[in-house]
Amino acid sequence: MKLKGWKELTPGAVVTEPGSSKKFKTGSWRAFKPKWIEENCIQCLFCWIYCPDMAVKVKDGKRGEFDYDYCKGCGICALECPGKKGNKAIVMEEEGK
Protein backbone atom coordinates (compact mmCIF):
# COMPACT_ATOMS: atom_id res chain seq x y z
CA MET A 1 0.00 0.00 0.00
CA LYS A 2 1.34 3.43 -0.96
CA LEU A 3 1.69 5.62 2.12
CA LYS A 4 0.18 9.11 1.99
CA GLY A 5 2.29 12.27 2.03
CA TRP A 6 1.81 14.98 4.68
CA LYS A 7 -0.41 17.10 2.43
CA GLU A 8 -2.95 14.29 2.05
CA LEU A 9 -3.74 13.76 5.74
CA THR A 10 -6.97 14.56 7.60
CA PRO A 11 -6.35 17.45 10.04
CA GLY A 12 -5.72 16.23 13.58
CA ALA A 13 -5.39 12.60 12.50
CA VAL A 14 -9.19 12.24 12.64
CA VAL A 15 -10.32 8.87 11.28
CA THR A 16 -13.28 9.50 9.00
CA GLU A 17 -13.85 5.93 7.80
CA PRO A 18 -15.74 3.81 10.35
CA GLY A 19 -14.40 0.30 10.90
CA SER A 20 -11.15 1.07 9.12
CA SER A 21 -9.09 -0.40 11.96
CA LYS A 22 -9.43 -3.75 10.18
CA LYS A 23 -6.97 -2.32 7.66
CA PHE A 24 -4.42 -1.96 10.43
CA LYS A 25 -2.77 -5.38 10.46
CA THR A 26 -0.84 -5.91 13.67
CA GLY A 27 0.31 -9.50 13.17
CA SER A 28 3.91 -8.41 12.65
CA TRP A 29 4.12 -7.38 16.33
CA ARG A 30 3.95 -11.04 17.36
CA ALA A 31 6.83 -12.79 19.12
CA PHE A 32 4.84 -15.91 20.11
CA LYS A 33 2.37 -17.60 17.80
CA PRO A 34 -0.72 -19.54 18.95
CA LYS A 35 -1.08 -22.97 17.42
CA TRP A 36 -4.53 -24.61 17.23
CA ILE A 37 -4.63 -28.37 17.89
CA GLU A 38 -8.01 -29.34 16.50
CA GLU A 39 -8.26 -32.79 18.13
CA ASN A 40 -8.11 -31.18 21.60
CA CYS A 41 -10.72 -28.49 20.76
CA ILE A 42 -14.16 -28.82 22.41
CA GLN A 43 -15.53 -25.81 20.49
CA CYS A 44 -16.25 -23.83 23.64
CA LEU A 45 -15.29 -20.61 21.78
CA PHE A 46 -13.55 -19.18 24.84
CA CYS A 47 -10.66 -18.19 22.54
CA TRP A 48 -13.05 -16.22 20.34
CA ILE A 49 -14.59 -14.47 23.36
CA TYR A 50 -11.29 -13.64 24.99
CA CYS A 51 -9.31 -12.60 21.90
CA PRO A 52 -8.82 -8.80 22.28
CA ASP A 53 -8.48 -8.45 18.52
CA MET A 54 -10.16 -10.38 15.68
CA ALA A 55 -7.68 -13.22 15.30
CA VAL A 56 -10.04 -16.14 15.96
CA LYS A 57 -12.28 -16.86 13.02
CA VAL A 58 -15.67 -18.49 13.62
CA LYS A 59 -17.91 -19.80 10.84
CA ASP A 60 -21.32 -21.46 11.34
CA GLY A 61 -20.75 -21.55 15.09
CA LYS A 62 -17.49 -23.47 14.70
CA ARG A 63 -14.03 -22.29 15.42
CA GLY A 64 -11.70 -22.17 12.40
CA GLU A 65 -8.02 -21.30 11.93
CA PHE A 66 -6.34 -18.23 13.43
CA ASP A 67 -6.22 -15.06 11.36
CA TYR A 68 -2.57 -14.22 11.91
CA ASP A 69 -2.94 -10.75 10.33
CA TYR A 70 -4.49 -9.58 13.61
CA CYS A 71 -2.86 -11.88 16.21
CA LYS A 72 -0.33 -9.96 18.31
CA GLY A 73 0.61 -13.15 20.17
CA CYS A 74 -0.71 -12.05 23.57
CA GLY A 75 -1.41 -15.65 24.60
CA ILE A 76 -4.76 -15.01 26.28
CA CYS A 77 -6.46 -17.65 24.12
CA ALA A 78 -3.89 -20.26 25.13
CA LEU A 79 -4.27 -19.36 28.80
CA GLU A 80 -8.07 -19.53 28.72
CA CYS A 81 -8.30 -22.67 26.59
CA PRO A 82 -9.75 -25.51 28.73
CA GLY A 83 -8.66 -28.16 26.20
CA LYS A 84 -9.77 -31.76 26.36
CA LYS A 85 -8.78 -34.13 29.23
CA GLY A 86 -5.97 -31.84 30.30
CA ASN A 87 -4.58 -31.33 26.80
CA LYS A 88 -4.66 -27.70 25.55
CA ALA A 89 -6.13 -27.01 22.13
CA ILE A 90 -4.05 -23.84 21.87
CA VAL A 91 -0.33 -23.67 22.61
CA MET A 92 2.09 -20.78 22.13
CA GLU A 93 5.17 -21.32 20.02
CA GLU A 94 8.06 -18.97 19.54
CA GLU A 95 7.96 -17.19 16.17
CA GLY A 96 10.78 -18.11 13.84
CA LYS A 97 11.15 -21.61 15.21
Next chain:
Amino acid sequence: MPKIVAVTGNEAVAEALRQVDPDVCAAYPITPQTDIMQRFSSFASNCKVKTEMILVESEHSAMSACVGASAAGGRVITATSSQGLALMWEILWIASGDRLPIVMPLVNRALSAPINIHGDHSDGMGARDCGWIQLWSENAQESYDNTIQAFRIAEHMDIRLPAMVCLDGFIISHSINRMEYLEDEKVKNFVGDFKQLNPLLNIEKPVSYGPLILTDYYMEYRKAHEHVMSKVPGVVMQVADEFEKMTGRKYGLFETYRLEDAEVGIVVLNSAAGTTKDVIDDFRAKGIKAGLLKPRLYRPFPYAQVGEALKHLKAVCVLDRADAFGGSFGPLFMDIASSLYIQDKKPLMFNRIYGLGGRDYMPDQAELVLNELAETVKTGKVKSVKEYIGVRE
Protein backbone atom coordinates in the same frame (compact mmCIF):
# COMPACT_ATOMS: atom_id res chain seq x y z
CA MET B 1 -21.20 53.35 20.15
CA PRO B 2 -18.46 51.51 21.97
CA LYS B 3 -18.67 51.84 25.73
CA ILE B 4 -15.72 53.46 27.52
CA VAL B 5 -15.11 51.70 30.82
CA ALA B 6 -12.59 51.49 33.64
CA VAL B 7 -12.05 47.79 34.28
CA THR B 8 -9.38 45.27 35.22
CA GLY B 9 -7.76 43.06 32.60
CA ASN B 10 -9.60 40.04 33.95
CA GLU B 11 -12.93 41.85 33.81
CA ALA B 12 -12.25 42.81 30.19
CA VAL B 13 -11.40 39.23 29.21
CA ALA B 14 -14.49 37.87 31.01
CA GLU B 15 -16.60 40.44 29.13
CA ALA B 16 -15.14 39.31 25.79
CA LEU B 17 -15.95 35.69 26.68
CA ARG B 18 -19.51 36.68 27.63
CA GLN B 19 -19.96 38.44 24.31
CA VAL B 20 -18.65 35.42 22.38
CA ASP B 21 -20.97 33.11 24.39
CA PRO B 22 -19.12 29.83 23.77
CA ASP B 23 -20.81 26.43 24.01
CA VAL B 24 -18.67 24.84 26.70
CA CYS B 25 -16.29 26.02 29.41
CA ALA B 26 -14.30 23.73 31.69
CA ALA B 27 -12.02 25.54 34.13
CA TYR B 28 -10.37 25.27 37.50
CA PRO B 29 -9.53 28.26 39.72
CA ILE B 30 -5.98 29.53 40.03
CA THR B 31 -4.67 32.96 40.98
CA PRO B 32 -4.54 35.36 39.13
CA GLN B 33 -6.88 33.81 36.54
CA THR B 34 -9.66 32.87 39.03
CA ASP B 35 -11.31 36.25 38.63
CA ILE B 36 -12.01 35.63 34.91
CA MET B 37 -13.79 32.34 35.50
CA GLN B 38 -15.53 33.61 38.64
CA ARG B 39 -17.05 36.38 36.54
CA PHE B 40 -17.77 34.07 33.64
CA SER B 41 -19.46 31.46 35.81
CA SER B 42 -21.75 34.13 37.24
CA PHE B 43 -22.67 35.09 33.66
CA ALA B 44 -23.55 31.41 33.15
CA SER B 45 -25.50 31.20 36.44
CA ASN B 46 -27.44 34.35 35.59
CA CYS B 47 -28.26 33.20 32.04
CA LYS B 48 -26.15 35.94 30.45
CA VAL B 49 -24.54 33.17 28.38
CA LYS B 50 -25.80 29.77 27.25
CA THR B 51 -22.44 28.15 28.01
CA GLU B 52 -22.33 24.72 29.63
CA MET B 53 -19.95 25.03 32.59
CA ILE B 54 -18.14 21.82 33.48
CA LEU B 55 -16.96 21.36 37.05
CA VAL B 56 -13.58 19.68 37.06
CA GLU B 57 -11.14 18.66 39.76
CA SER B 58 -7.94 20.00 38.19
CA GLU B 59 -6.50 21.80 35.18
CA HIS B 60 -5.51 18.45 33.69
CA SER B 61 -9.20 17.57 33.73
CA ALA B 62 -10.20 21.06 32.57
CA MET B 63 -8.14 20.77 29.41
CA SER B 64 -9.21 17.14 28.93
CA ALA B 65 -12.88 18.18 29.13
CA CYS B 66 -12.15 20.98 26.65
CA VAL B 67 -10.60 18.48 24.23
CA GLY B 68 -13.67 16.24 24.45
CA ALA B 69 -16.13 19.11 24.11
CA SER B 70 -14.26 20.63 21.19
CA ALA B 71 -14.00 17.30 19.36
CA ALA B 72 -17.71 16.78 20.03
CA GLY B 73 -18.39 19.96 18.09
CA GLY B 74 -18.56 22.86 20.54
CA ARG B 75 -16.86 26.24 20.73
CA VAL B 76 -14.82 25.78 23.88
CA ILE B 77 -12.94 27.97 26.35
CA THR B 78 -10.96 27.70 29.54
CA ALA B 79 -8.46 29.95 31.33
CA THR B 80 -5.50 29.34 33.57
CA SER B 81 -2.21 30.56 35.07
CA SER B 82 1.13 29.19 36.19
CA GLN B 83 0.84 25.79 37.92
CA GLY B 84 -2.50 25.28 36.22
CA LEU B 85 -0.91 25.54 32.80
CA ALA B 86 1.91 23.30 33.97
CA LEU B 87 -0.63 20.67 35.01
CA MET B 88 -2.37 20.96 31.62
CA TRP B 89 0.88 20.44 29.75
CA GLU B 90 0.21 16.88 28.61
CA ILE B 91 -3.22 17.76 27.24
CA LEU B 92 -2.03 20.98 25.55
CA TRP B 93 -0.28 18.79 23.00
CA ILE B 94 -3.41 16.70 22.50
CA ALA B 95 -5.54 19.81 21.90
CA SER B 96 -3.10 21.07 19.28
CA GLY B 97 -2.35 17.67 17.74
CA ASP B 98 -6.09 17.00 17.37
CA ARG B 99 -6.38 20.50 15.82
CA LEU B 100 -9.05 21.68 18.26
CA PRO B 101 -9.56 25.47 18.27
CA ILE B 102 -9.92 25.93 22.04
CA VAL B 103 -9.39 29.52 23.26
CA MET B 104 -7.60 29.98 26.57
CA PRO B 105 -6.69 33.23 28.29
CA LEU B 106 -3.43 32.68 30.17
CA VAL B 107 -2.90 35.17 32.99
CA ASN B 108 0.89 34.98 33.20
CA ARG B 109 2.25 34.07 36.61
CA ALA B 110 5.55 32.78 37.95
CA LEU B 111 6.12 29.06 38.38
CA SER B 112 6.79 27.40 41.72
CA ALA B 113 9.15 26.77 43.57
CA PRO B 114 9.56 29.13 45.36
CA ILE B 115 5.82 29.63 45.20
CA ASN B 116 4.80 33.03 43.88
CA ILE B 117 1.49 34.31 42.51
CA HIS B 118 2.68 37.37 40.60
CA GLY B 119 3.24 38.37 36.97
CA ASP B 120 6.03 36.53 35.18
CA HIS B 121 6.22 34.82 31.78
CA SER B 122 7.65 31.46 32.88
CA ASP B 123 4.30 29.71 32.48
CA GLY B 124 3.59 30.81 28.90
CA MET B 125 7.19 30.34 27.85
CA GLY B 126 7.12 26.75 29.09
CA ALA B 127 4.24 26.06 26.72
CA ARG B 128 5.52 28.05 23.77
CA ASP B 129 6.41 25.04 21.64
CA CYS B 130 3.34 22.87 22.23
CA GLY B 131 1.71 23.70 18.91
CA TRP B 132 -0.70 26.36 20.21
CA ILE B 133 -1.04 29.89 18.90
CA GLN B 134 0.06 32.50 21.46
CA LEU B 135 -1.07 36.13 21.37
CA TRP B 136 0.48 38.43 24.00
CA SER B 137 -1.24 41.55 25.30
CA GLU B 138 0.08 44.78 26.82
CA ASN B 139 -3.03 46.01 28.64
CA ALA B 140 -6.72 45.36 29.26
CA GLN B 141 -7.74 46.68 25.82
CA GLU B 142 -5.31 44.39 24.02
CA SER B 143 -6.33 41.43 26.20
CA TYR B 144 -9.97 42.04 25.29
CA ASP B 145 -9.25 42.61 21.59
CA ASN B 146 -6.91 39.62 21.38
CA THR B 147 -9.47 37.36 23.07
CA ILE B 148 -12.10 38.27 20.47
CA GLN B 149 -9.65 37.90 17.57
CA ALA B 150 -8.31 34.60 18.97
CA PHE B 151 -11.60 32.87 18.16
CA ARG B 152 -11.43 33.93 14.54
CA ILE B 153 -7.77 32.94 14.19
CA ALA B 154 -8.08 29.58 15.98
CA GLU B 155 -11.30 28.65 14.17
CA HIS B 156 -10.17 29.76 10.71
CA MET B 157 -10.73 26.82 8.34
CA ASP B 158 -7.10 26.94 7.18
CA ILE B 159 -5.84 26.87 10.78
CA ARG B 160 -7.96 24.99 13.35
CA LEU B 161 -5.47 25.28 16.20
CA PRO B 162 -5.94 26.18 19.87
CA ALA B 163 -4.94 29.68 20.97
CA MET B 164 -3.71 31.22 24.22
CA VAL B 165 -4.18 34.89 24.99
CA CYS B 166 -1.48 36.00 27.42
CA LEU B 167 -1.76 38.95 29.82
CA ASP B 168 0.39 39.86 32.80
CA GLY B 169 -0.85 38.60 36.15
CA PHE B 170 -1.90 41.35 38.60
CA ILE B 171 -0.13 44.12 36.66
CA ILE B 172 -2.87 43.87 34.03
CA SER B 173 -5.27 41.25 35.36
CA HIS B 174 -6.02 43.15 38.56
CA SER B 175 -5.29 46.79 37.67
CA ILE B 176 -7.99 49.08 36.39
CA ASN B 177 -7.42 50.36 32.85
CA ARG B 178 -9.43 52.71 30.69
CA MET B 179 -10.68 50.83 27.67
CA GLU B 180 -13.49 50.42 25.18
CA TYR B 181 -16.02 47.60 25.04
CA LEU B 182 -17.63 46.74 21.74
CA GLU B 183 -21.37 46.21 21.42
CA ASP B 184 -22.49 42.59 21.96
CA GLU B 185 -23.91 42.35 18.45
CA LYS B 186 -20.66 43.49 16.86
CA VAL B 187 -18.66 40.87 18.70
CA LYS B 188 -21.19 38.15 17.85
CA ASN B 189 -21.12 39.07 14.19
CA PHE B 190 -17.35 39.33 14.17
CA VAL B 191 -16.73 35.87 15.62
CA GLY B 192 -19.68 34.31 13.77
CA ASP B 193 -20.95 30.76 14.30
CA PHE B 194 -18.61 27.92 15.02
CA LYS B 195 -18.73 24.76 12.97
CA GLN B 196 -16.50 21.85 13.92
CA LEU B 197 -14.79 20.21 10.96
CA ASN B 198 -15.38 16.61 12.09
CA PRO B 199 -17.71 16.65 15.10
CA LEU B 200 -17.82 13.46 17.16
CA LEU B 201 -21.52 13.99 17.83
CA ASN B 202 -22.46 13.81 14.15
CA ILE B 203 -23.85 10.27 14.12
CA GLU B 204 -24.51 10.53 10.39
CA LYS B 205 -20.77 10.63 9.81
CA PRO B 206 -18.96 8.70 12.54
CA VAL B 207 -15.34 9.68 13.22
CA SER B 208 -12.60 8.70 15.66
CA TYR B 209 -10.22 11.11 17.39
CA GLY B 210 -6.78 10.27 18.76
CA PRO B 211 -5.68 7.19 16.79
CA LEU B 212 -2.30 5.55 17.30
CA ILE B 213 0.10 7.00 14.73
CA LEU B 214 3.42 5.17 14.64
CA THR B 215 6.66 5.45 12.71
CA ASP B 216 4.90 5.27 9.34
CA TYR B 217 2.86 8.49 9.76
CA TYR B 218 3.87 10.45 12.89
CA MET B 219 6.44 12.54 11.07
CA GLU B 220 3.96 13.43 8.31
CA TYR B 221 1.49 14.69 10.94
CA ARG B 222 4.23 16.81 12.54
CA LYS B 223 5.17 18.26 9.15
CA ALA B 224 1.49 19.05 8.52
CA HIS B 225 1.35 20.81 11.91
CA GLU B 226 4.46 22.82 11.13
CA HIS B 227 2.91 23.77 7.79
CA VAL B 228 -0.38 24.93 9.32
CA MET B 229 1.58 27.01 11.85
CA SER B 230 3.25 28.77 8.92
CA LYS B 231 -0.19 29.92 7.70
CA VAL B 232 -1.11 31.53 11.04
CA PRO B 233 0.61 34.92 10.52
CA GLY B 234 -1.38 35.52 7.32
CA VAL B 235 -4.65 34.74 9.08
CA VAL B 236 -3.68 36.91 12.07
CA MET B 237 -3.18 39.85 9.70
CA GLN B 238 -6.43 39.18 7.85
CA VAL B 239 -8.39 39.06 11.13
CA ALA B 240 -6.55 42.17 12.40
CA ASP B 241 -7.56 44.08 9.24
CA GLU B 242 -11.22 43.19 9.74
CA PHE B 243 -10.95 44.10 13.40
CA GLU B 244 -9.46 47.45 12.52
CA LYS B 245 -12.32 48.17 10.14
CA MET B 246 -14.75 47.54 12.98
CA THR B 247 -12.91 49.28 15.82
CA GLY B 248 -10.25 51.56 14.35
CA ARG B 249 -7.70 49.75 16.49
CA LYS B 250 -4.76 48.47 14.46
CA TYR B 251 -3.00 45.20 15.25
CA GLY B 252 -0.12 43.44 13.57
CA LEU B 253 2.15 40.48 14.19
CA PHE B 254 4.05 42.82 16.51
CA GLU B 255 3.94 46.47 17.46
CA THR B 256 6.76 48.87 16.74
CA TYR B 257 7.22 52.15 18.55
CA ARG B 258 9.53 54.83 17.08
CA LEU B 259 11.53 51.97 15.57
CA GLU B 260 11.79 52.93 11.88
CA ASP B 261 14.50 55.58 12.31
CA ALA B 262 15.92 54.21 15.57
CA GLU B 263 19.55 53.28 16.16
CA VAL B 264 18.95 51.27 19.32
CA GLY B 265 15.96 49.17 20.25
CA ILE B 266 14.35 47.26 23.08
CA VAL B 267 12.30 44.12 22.52
CA VAL B 268 9.86 43.37 25.31
CA LEU B 269 6.55 41.54 25.76
CA ASN B 270 3.33 42.63 27.44
CA SER B 271 2.86 45.26 30.16
CA ALA B 272 6.51 46.37 30.46
CA ALA B 273 6.23 47.79 26.93
CA GLY B 274 4.12 50.69 28.25
CA THR B 275 6.75 51.88 30.73
CA THR B 276 9.46 51.36 28.13
CA LYS B 277 7.68 53.55 25.57
CA ASP B 278 7.53 56.42 28.08
CA VAL B 279 11.24 56.18 28.77
CA ILE B 280 11.99 55.95 25.05
CA ASP B 281 10.21 59.30 24.64
CA ASP B 282 12.49 60.79 27.32
CA PHE B 283 15.59 59.47 25.54
CA ARG B 284 14.34 60.69 22.16
CA ALA B 285 14.01 64.14 23.75
CA LYS B 286 17.65 63.84 24.79
CA GLY B 287 18.63 63.03 21.18
CA ILE B 288 19.06 59.26 21.55
CA LYS B 289 17.31 57.49 18.70
CA ALA B 290 15.60 54.66 20.57
CA GLY B 291 12.69 52.45 19.55
CA LEU B 292 10.74 49.40 20.66
CA LEU B 293 9.39 46.16 19.25
CA LYS B 294 6.68 44.33 21.17
CA PRO B 295 5.80 40.87 19.82
CA ARG B 296 2.07 40.13 19.70
CA LEU B 297 1.97 36.83 17.80
CA TYR B 298 4.61 34.97 19.77
CA ARG B 299 3.73 31.49 18.48
CA PRO B 300 4.18 30.92 15.65
CA PHE B 301 6.97 33.50 15.88
CA PRO B 302 7.14 35.68 12.76
CA TYR B 303 10.92 35.32 12.43
CA ALA B 304 11.33 36.86 9.00
CA GLN B 305 9.22 39.95 9.71
CA VAL B 306 10.78 40.55 13.14
CA GLY B 307 14.27 40.22 11.67
CA GLU B 308 13.40 42.72 8.93
CA ALA B 309 12.07 45.18 11.49
CA LEU B 310 15.19 44.99 13.67
CA LYS B 311 18.07 44.51 11.23
CA HIS B 312 18.77 48.24 10.72
CA LEU B 313 19.50 48.82 14.42
CA LYS B 314 23.02 49.19 15.79
CA ALA B 315 22.17 47.55 19.11
CA VAL B 316 19.21 45.65 20.55
CA CYS B 317 18.40 44.66 24.10
CA VAL B 318 15.86 41.89 24.63
CA LEU B 319 14.09 42.04 27.96
CA ASP B 320 12.87 38.69 29.24
CA ARG B 321 10.41 38.25 32.10
CA ALA B 322 11.44 34.57 32.31
CA ASP B 323 14.71 32.72 32.23
CA ALA B 324 15.32 29.52 30.31
CA PHE B 325 17.58 27.74 32.74
CA GLY B 326 20.51 26.11 31.06
CA GLY B 327 19.50 27.53 27.69
CA SER B 328 21.98 30.34 28.34
CA PHE B 329 19.52 33.14 27.47
CA GLY B 330 15.94 34.16 28.09
CA PRO B 331 13.39 32.61 25.72
CA LEU B 332 12.51 35.85 23.92
CA PHE B 333 16.21 36.60 23.36
CA MET B 334 16.68 33.22 21.72
CA ASP B 335 13.81 33.93 19.31
CA ILE B 336 15.07 37.41 18.49
CA ALA B 337 18.58 36.06 17.97
CA SER B 338 17.16 33.45 15.58
CA SER B 339 15.23 36.16 13.72
CA LEU B 340 18.42 38.14 13.19
CA TYR B 341 20.60 35.12 12.44
CA ILE B 342 19.08 34.89 8.96
CA GLN B 343 19.85 38.59 8.27
CA ASP B 344 23.18 39.54 6.64
CA LYS B 345 23.57 42.62 8.76
CA LYS B 346 22.65 42.39 12.42
CA PRO B 347 22.76 44.59 15.48
CA LEU B 348 24.87 44.00 18.57
CA MET B 349 22.62 42.17 21.02
CA PHE B 350 22.24 41.60 24.72
CA ASN B 351 19.69 40.05 27.03
CA ARG B 352 18.44 41.38 30.35
CA ILE B 353 16.21 39.38 32.66
CA TYR B 354 13.78 41.61 34.59
CA GLY B 355 10.63 41.52 36.69
CA LEU B 356 10.63 37.86 37.75
CA GLY B 357 7.92 36.87 40.22
CA GLY B 358 6.14 40.19 39.66
CA ARG B 359 9.04 42.44 40.69
CA ASP B 360 8.16 45.93 39.51
CA TYR B 361 9.68 47.02 36.23
CA MET B 362 10.44 50.67 36.89
CA PRO B 363 11.49 53.48 34.50
CA ASP B 364 15.01 53.38 35.94
CA GLN B 365 15.43 49.84 34.56
CA ALA B 366 14.48 51.02 31.08
CA GLU B 367 16.89 53.95 31.53
CA LEU B 368 19.66 51.58 32.56
CA VAL B 369 19.10 49.47 29.46
CA LEU B 370 18.88 52.46 27.09
CA ASN B 371 22.08 53.96 28.52
CA GLU B 372 23.79 50.63 28.05
CA LEU B 373 22.51 50.44 24.46
CA ALA B 374 23.94 53.92 23.75
CA GLU B 375 27.24 52.87 25.33
CA THR B 376 27.30 49.67 23.25
CA VAL B 377 26.87 51.68 20.05
CA LYS B 378 29.69 54.04 21.13
CA THR B 379 32.17 51.30 22.01
CA GLY B 380 31.03 48.76 19.44
CA LYS B 381 31.21 46.12 22.15
CA VAL B 382 28.62 44.24 24.21
CA LYS B 383 29.72 44.41 27.84
CA SER B 384 27.87 41.29 28.91
CA VAL B 385 25.41 39.29 26.85
CA LYS B 386 23.14 38.20 29.67
CA GLU B 387 22.48 39.81 33.07
CA TYR B 388 19.66 40.06 35.57
CA ILE B 389 18.51 43.63 36.23
CA GLY B 390 16.68 44.89 39.32
CA VAL B 391 18.20 42.11 41.41
CA ARG B 392 20.13 42.51 44.68
CA GLU B 393 23.71 41.28 44.77
